[in-house]
Amino acid sequence: MLVVRPARPDDFDAFMGFARRSGPGFTSLPEDEALLAKRLEKSLATFSSDAPKPDGDGGIYLLMIESAKGGKPFGCAAVKTNIGRDVPFFNYRIVTYGQASKAANRRFEMRALTMVNDYTGCTEVGTLFLEPERRGDGAGKLLSLSRFMLMASSPTRFHGTVVSELRGVVHLDGRSPFWEVVGRPFYRMDFDEADNLSATSDNQFIIDLSPKHAIYVDLLPDSARGAIGETHPDGAPARRLLEREGLRFEGVIDIFDGGPLLATRIEDTRTVRDSLALPFVAGDAHGEERAMLSNDRVDGFRCTLVPARITPDAVIVAPQVLEALEMEDGQIGRVRSFDV
Template sequence: MHILRPIKSTDFDALRQIAEESGHGFTSLPVNDDMLREKINRSEQSFIKQISTPQDEGYLFVLEDSETGDIMGTTAIEAAVGMTVPLYHYHQGKTVHHSPTLGVYNTVDILSMCNDYTGASEICTLFLREPYRKGLAGRFLSRSRFTFMADHSDRFSNTVIAEMRGVSDENGHSPFWQWLQEHFFSIEFPQADHLVGLGEKVFISELMPKYPIYANLLSEKAQAVIGNVHEKTKPALRLLEKEGFEHRGYVDLFDAGPTVEARLHNIQTVQDSSVAKVNICEPTGTGSLAISNQKLNDFRATFTEEALYHPQNNTLDLHPNVANALNVTSGDNVRIFKL
């Protein structure tokens, strides 16, 4: 059985393995022991905080195979980004150069640096290890975080964003960054990417051009990748688009990957999910259901065919083994959605 739960300090070795496997461009999991331990500790503290508005919390989850104890993957939610360390994006816009006298009318694409997503909640750090990328595990890992947000909506902003990894080669070099490096920086993309992962972002405000950049001045290769995602990120983007996430012109400063957004209450999984009362028995299921226990620090979620939902009275027949894995008993409420 696959169980999604909050990360614990004992998961450090597994998280470090995931950080190594995730590769270049996955800035939210730097291969740095101190930073990874800090992420785990921050997550543990976030889950036990008593709060009523989103602040600087980070909720980190792991997907565990309950039979083997293997950690299959991870995902995370940042409650409110940009509150302590500025969050920068480029916004794609246009400017017009018009001369009626000369009969000239030119529309030019521009990139303007901004902090427009300050205070938004961010879903991030979604990674499923290679041996487990089959079946429903990836879809479950992506969608179940939305049920956690729905059940604890006071901890999150109504604007939810996801920064998608932009285009880079097998060595981690970004065509977009290469142009910026040539004109404004003197460091390679992997180094800049690593600094961001470590939270050292002051160099952005120090060296990044303050005025809008005319996109047609960039190299052809740099222009071609603006708003496009890394090949390995395309499945994750498709899942988010099905949830209702849209790209509204914001791209990453370094690799120009798109940032997509949605309103929490409009996310498809939130709209399609239902709250049901548990009845423990041995049902014959009719398809895979994802189930979360609606708890906070003791949050658990899984997907199973050993469950049967009765919409007429909002009850869920649940096998004892699944109920035990979710730490629920008869009469408890759970949130469910069809996977």
């Protein structure tokens, strides 16, 4: 049995290991000990806070996945609140201009990229990393959807709009076809340097150096155009899960690698909309379909994916499930049928 739980101080070495293995373009996991230590400390404070306001300072809920029997974590994920308030959150929005000339008998549309910060203050789900050798058997799905189970336990802690930035096309050598054409001429630096700066600085360099006018997509070479809104192959399963959860591509992309930003209202996510708060009762759930289960609290959050029998009045689970979720028999938990 696998369990997702809040990150602890003794997870730092594992957290650093994820950063080293995450690869180029994974902005939310920079290989920076001081920064990751600060994020871990901030997560501890965010989880233990009473009820942070969704329009207050930015917070982060950092989650780890491990065996219910203990051992070293092998993946992480996060929910960030109020993005863009501590550090500006910039994107390109794809806009369409209508072009027409009666004299030339021409009418057509042209796409362009304009820089925006439309999602300041929103909630972001991200930092999803799972060690390659542990992928499969529902581990990635549990880790991804656990973030929505956390939000469902206390929706008022989170902004009404949920977004997720997915890593765009970045080659094994660290080269981004979008960056080479759209980024490098303006910033005069390699992709890795810009990516690291965006993760470790206040992003003033973006304000200083970014293009001040719209960029016409038709002027870009095929390599850059083809990367607009595309997801890194490693992120394709995560994108499918997010889309099944209800998030949609809204024509907004990352300014560095061109990866897509998906968004929806928190009440429209399947987990927040469809999950139920019911008593969890110890019993025989052998042979039942697997379900997402959590102890339905923020501080001390626990989530797992196991067989469960869902009735109108209660959720029947094996006794060891209650132990893994740190719940008493008959205590209220949260359940979501697992159909993805």
